Amino acid sequence: xxxxxxxxxxxxxxxxxxxxxxxxxxxxxxxxxxxxxxxxxxxxxxxxxxxxxxxxxxxxxxxxxxxxxxxxxxxxxxxxxxxxxxxxxxxxxxxxxxxxxxxxxxxxxxxxxxxxxxxxxxxxxxxxxxxxxxxxxxxxxxxxxxxxxxxxxxxxxxxxxxxxxxxxxxxxxxxxxxxxxxxxxxxxxxxxxxxxxxxxxxxxxxxxxxxxxxxxxxxxxxxxxxxxxxxxxxxxxxxxxxxxxxxxxxxxxxxxxxxxxxxxxxxxxxxxxxxxxxxxxxxxxxxxxxxxxxxxxxxxxxxxxxxxxxxxxxxxxxxxxxxxxxxxxxxxxxxxxxxxxxxxxxxxxxxxx
Amino acid sequence: xxxxxxxxxxxxxxxxxxxxxxxxxxxxxxxxxxxxxxxxxxxxxxxxxxxxxxxxxxxxxxxxxxxxxxxxxxxxxxxxxxxxxxxxxxxxxxxxxxxxxxxxxxxxxxxxxxxxxxxxxxxxxxxxxxxxxxxxxxxxxxxxxxxxxxxxxxxxxxxxxxxxxxxxxxxxxxxxxxxxxxxxxxxxxxxxxxxxxxxxxxxxxxxxxxxxxxxxxxxxxxxxxxxxxxxxxxxxxxxxxxxxxxxxxxxxxxxxxxxxxxxxxxxxxxxxxxxxxxxxxxxxxxxxxxxxxxxxxxxxxxxxxxxxxxxxxxxxxxxxxxxxxxxxxxxxxxxxxxx
Numbered sequence: 255x256x257x258x259x260x261x262x263x264x265x266x267x268x269x270x271x272x273x274x275x276x277x278x279x280x281x282x283x284x285x286x287x288x289x290x291x292x293x294x295x296x297x298x299x300x301x302x303x304x305x306x307x308x309x310x311x312x313x314x315x316x317x318x319x320x321x322x323x324x325x326x327x328x329x330x331x332x333x334x335x336x337x338x339x340x341x342x343x344x345x346x347x348x349x350x351x352x353x354x355x356x357x358x359x360x361x362x363x364x365x366x367x368x369x370x371x372x373x374x375x376x377x378x379x380x381x382x383x384x385x386x387x388x389x390x391x392x393x394x395x396x397x398x399x400x401x402x403x404x405x406x407x408x409x410x411x412x413x414x415x416x417x418x419x420x421x422x423x424x425x426x427x428x429x430x431x432x433x434x435x436x437x438x439x440x441x442x443x444x445x446x447x448x449x450x451x452x453x454x455x456x457x458x459x460x461x462x463x464x465x466x467x468x469x470x471x472x473x474x475x476x477x478x479x480x481x482x483x484x485x486x487x488x489x490x491x492x493x494x495x496x497x498x499x500x501x502x503x504x505x506x507x508x509x510x511x512x513x514x515x516x517x518x519x520x521x522x523x524x525x526x527x528x529x530x531x532x533x534x535x536x537x538x539x540x541x542x543x544x545x546x547x548x549x550x551x552x553x554x555x556x557x558x559x560x561x562x563x564x565x566x567x568x569x570x571x572x573x574x575x576x577x578x579x580x581x582x583x584x585x586x587x588x589x590x591x592x593x594x595x596x597x598x599x600x601x602x603x604x605x606x607x
Numbered sequence: 608x609x610x611x612x613x614x615x616x617x618x619x620x621x622x623x624x625x626x627x628x629x630x631x632x633x634x635x636x637x638x639x640x641x642x643x644x645x646x647x648x649x650x651x652x653x654x655x656x657x658x659x660x661x662x663x664x665x666x667x668x669x670x671x672x673x674x675x676x677x678x679x680x681x682x683x684x685x686x687x688x689x690x691x692x693x694x695x696x697x698x699x700x701x702x703x704x705x706x707x708x709x710x711x712x713x714x715x716x717x718x719x720x721x722x723x724x725x726x727x728x729x730x731x732x733x734x735x736x737x738x739x740x741x742x743x744x745x746x747x748x749x750x751x752x753x754x755x756x757x758x759x760x761x762x763x764x765x766x767x768x769x770x771x772x773x774x775x776x777x778x779x780x781x782x783x784x785x786x787x788x789x790x791x792x793x794x795x796x797x798x799x800x801x802x803x804x805x806x807x808x809x810x811x812x813x814x815x816x817x818x819x820x821x822x823x824x825x826x827x828x829x830x831x832x833x834x835x836x837x838x839x840x841x842x843x844x845x846x847x848x849x850x851x852x853x854x855x856x857x858x859x860x861x862x863x864x865x866x867x868x869x870x871x872x873x874x875x876x877x878x879x880x881x882x883x884x885x886x887x888x889x890x891x892x893x894x895x896x897x898x899x900x901x902x903x904x905x906x907x908x909x910x911x912x913x914x915x916x917x918x919x920x921x922x923x924x925x926x927x928x929x930x931x932x933x934x935x936x937x938x939x940x941x942x943x944x945x946x
Contacts, residue, residue, distance in 0.1 A: 314750075318750060320750060320753050320754075377675075377679075377681045377749055377752075377753065378889070378893075380681075380753055381681075381885045381889060382889075384882055384885060385882055385885065385886055385925075385926055385929065386926070388882045389922075389923055389926045392922045392923065393922075393923075396919065396922060518878075522757065522761060525754060525757060526758075526761075529754060573769055575769070577768070577773065578765055578768070578769060580761060580765050581761075581762055581765035581766065581769070583761075584758055584761035584762035584765060585762055587754075587758040587761070588741070588755060588758040588759060588762060591745070591751055591754055591755050591758065592744055592745075592755075595751070
């Protein structure tokens, strides 16, 4: 049963199993284990990014395609929900309409991009997607009547998800049963469901073909698989999951703007999470996203300490500024591409033998 | 080369390469097409501004396309070299405030030339370090290259912030370069004139090296067939290091020019323009310097005309231009023939 739920793709390393159980348990009981608004926010972000990073891994790790348009689909999902809730009012049908519209747009765009440009070299595809994503970002900030421009959109979510909504007056285990809690568990449940679906996809015969294409496209084509079709399918699937992650983000934040879902910075973050966690294994997405977001939110405090410790040394002091956290993660990223290209998960699996 | 191969009759017998003229005609065609849409004086101003912008873009993009052509290395770190060049110019110019503030051309030039030289030299050397540490271990792995140069870019950008700070720093033009020249009704900014001159010089220098020197011959041969050049006994790796140095130095030069054009510099200066550079070298044909030159001028001109005629369209004019060019020639204006 357990094996079936994970599609037969077990962690295959004792340390990794323990780590994954700890992460899942931490996320499942986050509101009770880590009190405070910031901790809950980090936990929700981790869930959303697990979906986003896993969907990117479908493309990068399993199919071997570098796309820079992934945040575009993330943004489409977030804007879909944001625009629908702003124009149609805070109802569940509006959420559904927003997600459906966003998915349709993502489907069309990803199919078009895929069919047009997946025939070419990896580098060319990376550049085309980068150009398209930049144009989309400009478009989103220009159509300010529709998208709120640079300011973005703040909107109301369905009543069940608002912080003011309360299930019961008595707190359960010291935690108020309000809409924030419901939102969190909605995010968590959807994350688990989407992750298991993706696990199912990559372990299906279809997923095997994707891996074959990654390893050797010529041989895959020679065996009779239409690589362009498979690559496009992978592109579309990955875009769809990214769109859903974007929708979750908008529902959680009750806000969406270009910087929260479309910026190139997020694209770089996703890339870092996939590679540090481990490409070509969805568990890498879980580990990478968790590590990255914890570091992003808490490394700054650590750096503050290091900064005050090194306050006498001029250059070192500047390197330990809390704002420079990306420097340290960047170094970790470069090191992981060289030293352990299969990421943390690959390293842990290799250790067992 | 031995004397026997360079005798005159043998050379005459060689088939000459036919010059592909169609892309060359695009620029005058585009300029003429825009003429009826504006008044003459506006047209002169716009055309000049477009050419100047195109020249600066060309300086920044030329290194990128050469490095790609020779080694199939796609360097996202190029953007950081651009920012670095601009920051270096700020530092150098700040050491001689009286020379830049004076409105005598000679004094201004004697401040600007060292700034350009330092920017080129230092970015070139930093480029060498980048190639050695970041890129060399991942030759032949396109996926890893994209990721590693991206990571290198992130780290280097943070280092720039650590040295020069995250805030925008003004980079004012030296006094004599401010203002415009008036030709009839049309006003042409002086700095743009300088940009066009420097751009032409750089293009001329690259063209001369590539077509008239032995090193250039080897580079062109290497772009077409790396293994054959290696098997003839030339160390293409060493050649590539030289090209990488030159490419980074050009990025530094372009960075100074672009910084002076924008008049403020942030660490994001380079990464903000790099998408445009990608578009330019895709339009030109990856690896082709001539294509890159024409592509850059086209992008500059289209951007300026569109900015005047339809500002909303101008935001997407580069992408539209790329789509149009690629549907005409899917491999870019001058496809680089690889074996």
